[in-house]
Amino acid sequence: MLKRVTRLVPRACQLDPGHFLHGGPQAPQSLAARLDDQVPDENPRAGSHPSEDDPAGAGEQREGRHYRIPLQDLPTVFPHGLPRRFSLQVRTFNEACLMVRRPALELLRHLDDTNFAHPAVRYVLYGEKGTGKTLSLCHVVHFCAKRDWLIVHVPDAHLWVKSSRGLLRSAYSRRRFDQPVEAANWLKSFKTANERFLSQIKIQETYMWNKRESTEKGRPLGEVVEQGLTRVKNATDAVGIVLKELKSQSCSGAFRLLVAVDGVNALWGRTTLKREDKSLMAPEELALVHSLRKMVRNDWHGGAVVLALSQTGSLFTPRMACLPQELLGKEGFDALDPFVPILVSNYSPEEFESCIQYYLENSWLQHEKAHTEEGKKELLFLSDANPGQLERLCAYL
Amino acid sequence: MAAAALSAWLTLQPGTRTLRAFCTSVSPATRSAIPSPPDRRPRYERPLRRKALPPRTEKMTLDQDWPSVYPVAAPFKPSAVPLPIRMGYPIKRGVPMAKEGNLELLKIPNFLHLTPVAIKKHCEALKDFCTEWPAALDSDEKCEKHFPIEVDTTDYVSAGPSIRNPKARVVTLRVKLSSLNLDDHAKKKLIKLVGERYCKTTDVLTIKTDRCPLKRQNYDYALYLLTVLYHESWKTEEWEKDKTEADMEEYVWNNSSSEKNILETLLQMKAAEKNLEVNKEELLATKEVEEYKKSVVSLKNEGDNENTLSQYKESVKKLLNLM
Numbered sequence: 001m002l003k004r005v006t007r008l009v010p011r012a013c014q015l016d017p018g019h020f021l022h023g024g025p026q027a028p029q030s031l032a033a034r035l036d037d038q039v040p041d042e043n044p045r046a047g048s049h050p051s052e053d054d055p056a057g058a059g060e061q062r063e064g065r066h067y068r069i070p071l072q073d074l075p076t077v078f079p080h081g082l083p084r085r086f087s088l089q090v091r092t093f094n095e096a097c098l099m100v101r102r103p104a105l106e107l108l109r110h111l112d113d114t115n116f117a118h119p120a121v122r123y124v125l126y127g128e129k130g131t132g133k134t135l136s137l138c139h140v141v142h143f144c145a146k147r148d149w150l151i152v153h154v155p156d157a158h159l160w161v162k163s164s165r166g167l168l169r170s171a172y173s174r175r176r177f178d179q180p181v182e183a184a185n186w187l188k189s190f191k192t193a194n195e196r197f198l199s200q201i202k203i204q205e206t207y208m209w210n211k212r213e214s215t216e217k218g219r220p221l222g223e224v225v226e227q228g229l230t231r232v233k234n235a236t237d238a239v240g241i242v243l244k245e246l247k248s249q250s251c252s253g254a255f256r257l258l259v260a261v262d263g264v265n266a267l268w269g270r271t272t273l274k275r276e277d278k279s280l281m282a283p284e285e286l287a288l289v290h291s292l293r294k295m296v297r298n299d300w301h302g303g304a305v306v307l308a309l310s311q312t313g314s315l316f317t318p319r320m321a322c323l324p325q326e327l328l329g330k331e332g333f334d335a336l337d338p339f340v341p342i343l344v345s346n347y348s349p350e351e352f353e354s355c356i357q358y359y360l361e362n363s364w365l366q367h368e369k370a371h372t373e374e375g376k377k378e379l380l381f382l383s384d385a386n387p388g389q390l391e392r393l394c395a396y397l
Numbered sequence: 398m399a400a401a402a403l404s405a406w407l408t409l410q411p412g413t414r415t416l417r418a419f420c421t422s423v424s425p426a427t428r429s430a431i432p433s434p435p436d437r438r439p440r441y442e443r444p445l446r447r448k449a450l451p452p453r454t455e456k457m458t459l460d461q462d463w464p465s466v467y468p469v470a471a472p473f474k475p476s477a478v479p480l481p482i483r484m485g486y487p488i489k490r491g492v493p494m495a496k497e498g499n500l501e502l503l504k505i506p507n508f509l510h511l512t513p514v515a516i517k518k519h520c521e522a523l524k525d526f527c528t529e530w531p532a533a534l535d536s537d538e539k540c541e542k543h544f545p546i547e548v549d550t551t552d553y554v555s556a557g558p559s560i561r562n563p564k565a566r567v568v569t570l571r572v573k574l575s576s577l578n579l580d581d582h583a584k585k586k587l588i589k590l591v592g593e594r595y596c597k598t599t600d601v602l603t604i605k606t607d608r609c610p611l612k613r614q615n616y617d618y619a620l621y622l623l624t625v626l627y628h629e630s631w632k633t634e635e636w637e638k639d640k641t642e643a644d645m646e647e648y649v650w651n652n653s654s655s656e657k658n659i660l661e662t663l664l665q666m667k668a669a670e671k672n673l674e675v676n677k678e679e680l681l682a683t684k685e686v687e688e689y690k691k692s693v694v695s696l697k698n699e700g701d702n703e704n705t706l707s708q709y710k711e712s713v714k715k716l717l718n719l720m
Contacts, residue, residue, distance in 0.1 A: 110719055118665070118666045118717070121719065298662060301669065323701035323702075325697075325700065326701060334653075334655060337654070337693070338655075338659055338689065
């Protein structure tokens, strides 16, 4: 399959550049048509061509191939946005294509086979910098969104422990601190992502916000979210309530819950936030971190927890640290134990080839040597098959 | 004389631009600056200058007795060493300097008096003062078994006004902990007490003493230290039960948070399957939990690497029925 693709590419380049660029959206189809002529019995979507929109597929044959997320899904499934460079790529190519890779496939297989009566299993994606942990997490989130799960997605837990303005003493517990801005942002994204569930789920307790306002038992969860959004001072408490309710109600089986947190090592690391007397805070003293820690414990069932470790953005960790115990520390490891560690590594040769094909098809690589064998070998050597590095290199070509 | 001849030969060479420094050199400059007054005595009364003899190396045979040429530590004599040694930094397009008149060869210590033949002769001479090695101790293991403690002392002999040397009082005592009768708690306590003096890879405790003025006193002190350490490590004080997890040398599974987590998880799983008649010991004794325990212990003790992480992953998958 791969040989045929490489033979095709020189043929495509014999067309003059004007023709190629002209038929931008049509070019992939012309390629597909050629493949059809050549190999009528094989699957027409060979190589890296974006195929179905269904994130789960036929298993290992789909490894290395891209799948497309429809653009209208993006604001609802990923309201806080995808990672910065990927969203730039989405805007440039006008389509969001993720490569299907082995760690994501493994996770999806496990999620398919989840036993919802058992306690939630925690999966931790770890790997070196730039290998695709965040995008694998996004793949899983999209998969679960398509399957109609309720998604609790924290795109980067590091943002909650870093420079945050407007720290308030929590009204609920004197020892902890609120972060109204971050909490309000998260509530907004949560609302966009899970609109349809907010009216279905009813809260099981009465919550008093202050002397005059309260939310009665049996009201939809949407009201708690609204309260948090309108009264920003109560936003952190609203987040805590939302998480608590979701946890207790997921056991009932009305919905499936997916908790996806990126940069989870921030919850057990150190912060750079200072108290009034200028001493550094421990993460436990932040109410948001406290509620999130309770969420990733496995004392509930009816869903799954997918976490990704991240050194970029983490505080006070060495740059080369990428293994679970190094980033989580003793406390984090003991809190997450037992979890399933999933390694995300650099591209395999097929995946690398597929990625280059994708860039070539979208005319992203303009350098004349980019499609030759030596060009590819050079790119492989320079990037060491690291997806992040490859993407940055190709941006210059 | 050889030096003077050499300097003349060098100045005749067209390639050399620099004259090297010699230890015994009479530079042409000084010779010409102060001319000696003419000697008016008749030729038969002038002191006869001996001609330079050929170096001793030319008369050496291949099977000569080398220890007699260099019986003691002596400086390097180029005329007495028959080896064509060169030493020094070469100038451009040149080679290192030859051995004649080479200061570098004089500066370094040489062991020409300690060739294997010479050492053999020394040993033969010393044999008269030695006793027989006990025949029963013919292997290292037997030596260790019967004589586990090794004591190193050094004696210094030098020619000088006094025979005393302050360095001679140092006594080093080495013993393997496996030959001492220690149980688990005693061994850990002993290692904590001695700190740096214990080597983990070779399991050897080294005690070096030099605080007393005499060697005999230092030896007694070292033995006393060993005795005290041994007896103290067997005792258990009451404050030792405050030992926290942070003090532990290695990860202990029992009563750890990992054990509690897994127990809770398993109980919840069983409760979900409506299987309420299990008890904790049974749950903890299953094969999967054993495997999980081993993988967690190796992960914590050895740190993260591919092996330990994949082992942990497999054991968790089996435990949570994810296969």
